[in-house]
Amino acid sequence: MEKELLRLEHIDKFYGSRQILEDLNLVIHENEFLTLLGPSGCGKTTTLRLIGGFERPDKGRILFDGQDITKLPPERRQVNTVFQKYSLFSNMDVAENIAFGLKIKGKSAAYIRDKIKYALKLVNLDGYEHADVTALSGGQQQRIAIARAVVNEPKVLLLDEPLSALDLKLRQSMQRELVKIKRELGITFVFVTHDQEEALSMSDTVVVMNQGWVQQIGTPESVYNEPENAFVADFIGDSNIIDGIMVRDKLVHLLGKDIPCINTGFGKNVPVDVQIRPEDIQICAPEDGQYRGIIRSVVFKGTVYDITIEAGGFSWLVQTITGHEQGREVGIRLAPANIQIMAKPASEDEEAAHDA
Numbered sequence: 001m002e003k004e005l006l007r008l009e010h011i012d013k014f015y016g017s018r019q020i021l022e023d024l025n026l027v028i029h030e031n032e033f034l035t036l037l038g039p040s041g042c043g044k045t046t047t048l049r050l051i052g053g054f055e056r057p058d059k060g061r062i063l064f065d066g067q068d069i070t071k072l073p074p075e076r077r078q079v080n081t082v083f084q085k086y087s088l089f090s091n092m093d094v095a096e097n098i099a100f101g102l103k104i105k106g107k108s109a110a111y112i113r114d115k116i117k118y119a120l121k122l123v124n125l126d127g128y129e130h131a132d133v134t135a136l137s138g139g140q141q142q143r144i145a146i147a148r149a150v151v152n153e154p155k156v157l158l159l160d161e162p163l164s165a166l167d168l169k170l171r172q173s174m175q176r177e178l179v180k181i182k183r184e185l186g187i188t189f190v191f192v193t194h195d196q197e198e199a200l201s202m203s204d205t206v207v208v209m210n211q212g213w214v215q216q217i218g219t220p221e222s223v224y225n226e227p228e229n230a231f232v233a234d235f236i237g238d239s240n241i242i243d244g245i246m247v248r249d250k251l252v253h254l255l256g257k258d259i260p261c262i263n264t265g266f267g268k269n270v271p272v273d274v275q276i277r278p279e280d281i282q283i284c285a286p287e288d289g290q291y292r293g294i295i296r297s298v299v300f301k302g303t304v305y306d307i308t309i310e311a312g313g314f315s316w317l318v319q320t321i322t323g324h325e326q327g328r329e330v331g332i333r334l335a336p337a338n339i340q341i342m343a344k345p346a347s348e349d350e351e352a353a354h355d356a
C-alpha cells in the first residue's frame with residue numbers, strides 16, 4: 001500500500017440537532033481509488049464535502065500529508081471536486097470552462113493553452129476547445145467537468161456520483177474511462193456512489209457506509225466475499241441471510257440442522273448471521289441435500305436463472321447457469337467454504353451498556 005495521504009479522525013457531523021456522521025475514521029492513501037458506497041442519506045456526500053472543505057466537522061480533524069487541514073477553505077486544499085451536476089458554464093465554450101480556474105490563479109495564456117490541450121486529450125476529447133458545452137452529450141459534459149478539475153493538478157479528485165445521470169451503456173464505458181484517467185494521472189480518487197456494481201468494478205478500496213457509520217472497509221473482493229455483517233452482505237450483491245447458532249467451531253445450527261462451516265472463531269452457542277451467496281448453492285437430488293425442498297419459481301435473468309427454493313422453512317435464492325423445472329422436489333447442498341458466518345449487530349441495549 002502506498003503512503004498515507006488523507007486521514008479523517010473521529011469525525012462527528014451534525015446538521016442542526018441531527019447527527020449525520022458519528023466517529024468516522026478513514027485513511028486514504030496516495031494513488032488509491034477509494035469509493036464511499038452506501039444507500040441514499042448514509043452520509044457519503046457529507047464525508048466528501050468535509051474532505052473538500054465545503055463543510056466543517058463538529059468534532060474530529062482532517063489531516064492531509066500529516067498537516068491539520070480541518071479549518072482550511074476549499075481553495076487552499078490540494079483537492080478538486082467533480083459534482084453530479086456538472087456545473088459547467090453554459091455561456092462559455094469548452095476551453096473557457098476548463099481555463100476558468102487557471103485564469104483566476106493568474107496563469108499565463110501559454111500555460112493555460114497547454115493545460116487545456118493536455119486535459120482534453122486525457123478525457124478523449126481532443127479538438128473540442130471551441131465546442132458549445134450545451135451541445136455536448138451528458139457523457140461529454142461529464143468529461144469536460146473532469147478536465148476542468150484536473151488542470152488544477154489536485155492531489156485528490158473528489159467525485160460525487162459523477163455518472164449517475166448517464167444511461168447504463170455510457171455509464172459502463174465512463175467507468176472504464178475514469179479508471180484509465182486515474183491511472184494516467186497517478187493521483188488519488190475519492191468516489192461516491194450508491195451503486196454497488198460500480199463500486200466493485202472501479203475501486204481499490206470500498207468503504208461501505210450506513211446511517212453515518214462505516215460498516216466495512218476493504219478491497220472489492222473482501223467486502224463481497226467476506227462481509228463483516230448482514231448489512232454489507234445484503235447491500236453488496238444478492239444474499240441469503242439466515243439466523244444461526246454456533247454449535248461449536250466449524251459447525252453451525254441452521255434451520256434445524258447442524259451444518260459444517262469453516263473456522264469461525266465464534267464460541268459455542270453464540271447467535272450469528274449466516275450468509276450464503278445464491279451462486280454458491282448447489283441444487284442436487286432430494287436425498288443428497290442437507291435440506292429438501294420445492295422449486296417455487298424460475299426467472300431467466302440473461303446470464304443466470306434466479307431460482308427460489310422453499311426448503312427448511314426458508315425461501316432460498318439460488319442462481320444457476322442452467323434452468324430448472326418449477327414445482328420439482330430438489331435438495332440443497334452448501335459447501336463449508338461458501339458459508340459466511342457474521343457477528344450479529346450489537347443491539348441498542350448492548351451499545352448503551354458499552355457506552356455507560
Ligand SMILES: Nc1ncnc2c1ncn2[C@@H]1O[C@H](COP(=O)(O)OP(=O)(O)OP(=O)(O)O)[C@@H](O)[C@H]1O
Nearest residue numbers: 015016020038039040041042043044045046047194
Ligand atoms: N445542508 C444540509 N442541511 C441539513 N441536512 C442535510 C444537509 N445536507 C445533507 N443533509 C442530510 O444529511 C443526511 C446525509 O446526507 P448525504 O448527502 O451525506 O447522504 P448521501 O449518502 O450522500 O446520500 P445521497 O446518495 O442521497 O446523496 C441526509 O439525511 C440529508 O438529508
